[in-house]
Amino acid sequence: xxxxxxxxxxxxxxxxxxxxxxxxxxxxxxxxxxxxxxxxxxxxxxxxxxxxxxxxxxxxxxxxxxxxxxxxxxxxxxxxxxxxxxxxxxxxxxxxxxxxxxxxxxxxxxxxxxxxxxxxxxxxxxxxxxxxxxxxxxxxxxxxxxxxxxxxxxxxxxxxxxxxxxxxxxxxxxxxxxxxxxxxxxxxxxxxxxxxx
Numbered sequence: 349x350x351x352x353x354x355x356x357x358x359x360x361x362x363x364x365x366x367x368x369x370x371x372x373x374x375x376x377x378x379x380x381x382x383x384x385x386x387x388x389x390x391x392x393x394x395x396x397x398x399x400x401x402x403x404x405x406x407x408x409x410x411x412x413x414x415x416x417x418x419x420x421x422x423x424x425x426x427x428x429x430x431x432x433x434x435x436x437x438x439x440x441x442x443x444x445x446x447x448x449x450x451x452x453x454x455x456x457x458x459x460x461x462x463x464x465x466x467x468x469x470x471x472x473x474x475x476x477x478x479x480x481x482x483x484x485x486x487x488x489x490x491x492x493x494x495x496x497x498x499x500x501x502x503x504x505x506x507x508x509x510x511x512x513x514x515x516x517x518x519x520x521x522x523x524x525x526x527x528x529x530x531x532x533x534x535x536x537x538x539x540x541x542x543x544x545x
Contacts, residue, residue: 369407372397373421376414381460385415385467419468422461426451427478434482440489441542447482448512448533455516456524462516469513480505490542497541504540511536 375397379388388411394401408414430447437443455462487504490496498504515532 365407368399368403372399372404372407372414373417376411377418377421377464380415380418380467381464385411415468418464422464422468423479426454427482431482440486440493441495441537444483444486444490444508445533445537447479447486448508448536449529451512452515452519452529452532455519456528459520462520466513466517466520469509480509483508487540495542498539507539508536511539 372393375393376388379393379396390401390404390411393411393414394404397404404414408417430450433450434443434446437446455465484501484505487496487508488501491499491501491504496504498507511532515528519528
């Protein structure tokens with residue numbers, strides 16, 4: 349009689365569930381990148397992912413929760429991409445400015461990515477935890493230096509993210525102009541009571 353390795357069997361099950369979840373998230377990213385959150389149906393999603401409806405509901409409660417997972421993946425990959433370059437900058441306002449500009453440049457260059465970020469930001473699960481954490485750290489450091497007029501870290505982060513999201517919506521709707529990024533950054537820094545060094 350063959351001995352069954354229960355630990356290995358459980359590990360295989362976890363790996364398979366992780367692959368299936370990733371497959372659903374990938375299909376969700378494709379669908380959400382091309383249409384509004386409300387236009388994506390579970391039926392369209394399971395067809396695109398090649399899974400059963402029950403499989404979708406095993407991993408996610410709703411399309412909104414899926415959008416949050418897509419956004420978290422986008423946020424993490426963007427954060428991983430930006431972090432090394434961000435950390436070379438010693439000044440917290442310069443780090444904040446660098447990240448803001450890079451995110452807007454990415455939105456201008458890839459409107460599907462921008463649409464995904466907008467869709468995921470509307471999820472009830474907090475959007476961009478890693479990006480927000482870095483932003484709050486930079487703002488907190490600037491506050492400790494006595495630089496911004498806005499002294500509440502959460503409010504300052506809301507201002508930066510809010511402006512970024514609205515400018516990104518404008519880029520999606522109207523396209524980007526060469527001066528969009530610099531003007532949006534200037535407006536954001538002024539809203540915080542900051543100026544670039």
